[in-house]
Amino acid sequence: MLDKTFRPAEVEARHYALWEASGAFDCHPDSNAEPFCIMMPPPNVTGSLHMGHALNHTLQDVLARFERMRGRDVLWQPGTDHAGIATQMVVERSLAAEGGSRTALGRAGFVERVWAWKAESGSTITRQLRRLGASADWRRERFTMDEGLSAAVRKVFVRLHKDGVIYRDKRLVNWDPKLQTAISDLEVEQREIKGHLWHIAYPVEGLEGASIPVATTRPETMLGDTAVAVHPDDERYRALIGRHAILPLVGRRIPIVADPYADPETGSGAVKITPAHDFNDFEVARRHSLPLINIFDPHARLTDAVPQPYRGLDRFEARQRVVADLEAAGALLKVEDQTHSVPFGDRSGVPLEPWLTDQWYADAKRLAAPAIAAVEDGRTRFVPKQWESTYFEWMRNIQPWCISRQLWWGHQIPAWYGPDGAVFVEESEAEASAAAARHYGRTVALTRDPDVLDTWFSSALWPFSTLGWPDRTKELARYYPTDVLVTGFDIIFFWVARMMMMGMHFMGKAPFHTVYIHALVRDEFGQKMSKSKGNIIDPLVLIEKYGADALRLTLVAMAAQGRDIKLAEARVEGYRNFATKLWNAARFCQMNGCTPDHPFDPAEAGLTINRWLVAGVRRLAEDATDALVTFRFNEAAGALYHFVWHSFCDWYLEMAKPVLSGDDKAAAEETRGAAAWALGQILHLLHPVMPFVTEELFGALGYAGGPLITAPWPRLQHLPVDDAAVDEIDWIIRFVSTIRSARSELNVPPSAELDLIVENAGAATQRRAARHGPALSLLARLKTMEVTADKLPTMPKGAVQVVVDEATLVIPLAEIIDLDAERRRLAREIEKLESEIGKIDRKLGNSDFLAKAPAEVVEDQRERRAEAERAQAKLRQAAARLKA
């Protein structure tokens, strides 16, 4: 016998281990089944499970389990990402804690240390994904720095270099002075900062006492100025164009140039040009052949290129010093408060410096073109569709991708330099040496480029590198292109776009047919979860408290397309209650012999309730299937929740009770089989969302063909939908609800059993009442029920009258009834119907409505009016009889 409540912890561990050991998660490359492949977005190896992971992997697991049950050969390819910067920072921090440092260890020692860290701590996240129930094929788990994947990276780099897509260039990059590395545009986080706008007077050479005012938010950069620009049409400064200004504090002669970049409306209209430390200024300098003066070292401290007093100062100290000196020199015109955005490193959290360095770039524009086309013509579609415009917007304006990083942890760039700086890009040192020997005509010593690649470079290859590329493996042929990618919108640019580009370039096909973009999980007030706000909800805590199924159902039920999820713990609790409800429904079935050993043919059900049940289950299966196929996860969850609770438990099992304990043995037997069948179908349909509780119940009730994880998905389209049975049960629900409502409003004690008279009963009502007497009595708490086609000649004293269809239900309540309450109730009902009739009359009185609305809509309104009027007449009559 099942316990009174479901206890998830023990069940989850047991079933997960069984599933994994039984090979249920395994793909079958040799099978004849149609493949279905999902590439898991590899979580950072440093990661631990957060709500975003929980949502992302729940949705993937729902799809994987659904398609597996539908008979597809599912490969859900798992793995982790080496996460260059993040991992290097983690290991550096732990080194620092023990008094060591990266530089003290040296490169080889440090990398070894990171691998040791990975061996010890790198499986945290995958262990946690298992807790969630993720049914990935863990045998195939990959890591972006595995040898195979690393070989793929080298091959891609070399090929793209030979194709001219990858090249080396000296230009401004976003430099992170804390991490000491370049980063890509995407890793820049703009933050609004309250700062100042300093207006500085630059004296003009040859014009005694004249100066040109410039305005800046970064006064320290003036030390690197090499020009002042004004707009060519700006009357105020036209006379100064071609002259020179004398840079205060430095004394350098710098030209005053005309350039449309200078906006007369902004600042003073004259803009200082610091080409080595500003992206716009760099372009201006290029147009005017201005010199570049690099005033920062890699730590963003001032170099020897600035006057003596400032050398070696940190950029923030330098600012104070420069402002003070300008003021002392009388060159500071004014200072205004100004809010402006400042670029910060998303990992380091410090302001970035545009800095001139040699880096490796990928010509993303070239790679983007086929990737754009693939989405334009629908080879890859985004769900929801509006994300396609986000993708297009970025891809069509894509900038060169800086792919080198000055780190130690990552894929070292396969480029070697000869003694004269000639570069040899090859997949191995031996090949590079050979190429160099050919180039120089002799063997030379080569130096390898110390940089590593952007982490996203290797994840861009994930859809094919994990399948064995560049080898032509069976898996690659079978599972690429993959079916659906499930991910968050925050990495469309970082990852999705780059996989599209690399997939098109190297495989000739887009890596997925569908990209399903889900929302962000926020706290219950809509705030982004963050450590600093302290509003993080830990999925593992929720799993422990409510079970993985409850968390999964919550996330799935709230995963409406295109909307963020505001998660409150109360929601998880509510869905945990659903798991308990399901559990108890199964317990009821078990206690009443509604078990699968009782045969039932759903196509041949005899009893009305069972025919109704079959129709309901069939529709549920269709709805759930449709919803999952179209990624409407929330609708699938909603349909399942509603059917199980409000159809199966609230009505079916209640109506089944008198049958199960009744005298009709055949009816009881059929109902036992029907309940068991329906519960079995429900367990199948719920399994992708709630794998643990369904698997447990499936086993505990003795269903055959387990485990459920590999059981076939219900296909019930062939089953009958008996409209007459549906109408009949709807009538029962109306009948019972009407009586309950009256009882409640008149404060009839729930325990009181009533003697009911149904008068004016038509043929259908008489037949239905006769067939469902026991159920009606139980559900409406009746002692006796008398049904007559006639109208009662006299009303029993103190009788309540309610209307169901054509019949009037007369409930004698002489001892119990509160006559005033009953009068008020009737008046209220009549009033309600009156307003409804009024509404319909306004429509029917509109000749345009009659002329132009579809006939069935008009007819429907007429019927509704007639019905309302009939009910109202009966209630009026009842009110009259009550008085008498």
Next chain:
RNA sequence: AGGCGCGUAGCUCAGGGGUAGAGCGCUACCUUGACACGGUAGAGGUCGGCGGUUCGAAACCGCCCGCGCCUACCA
């Protein structure tokens, strides 16, 4: 500045040209042999505002207001 999304019950949200929905919360009653993590019945809404299209708009279109996010720029 541009783009995208959102505004529906106290809260969190579905829905979507013809009866206004769910969960939670709230109120009353009920420990009835599956379930109090439960049952029954209820209260609660001019669907952000203004126009337009339509026989009919909460839904479609336009504008406005408010909120959120993304991208770009900011001397």
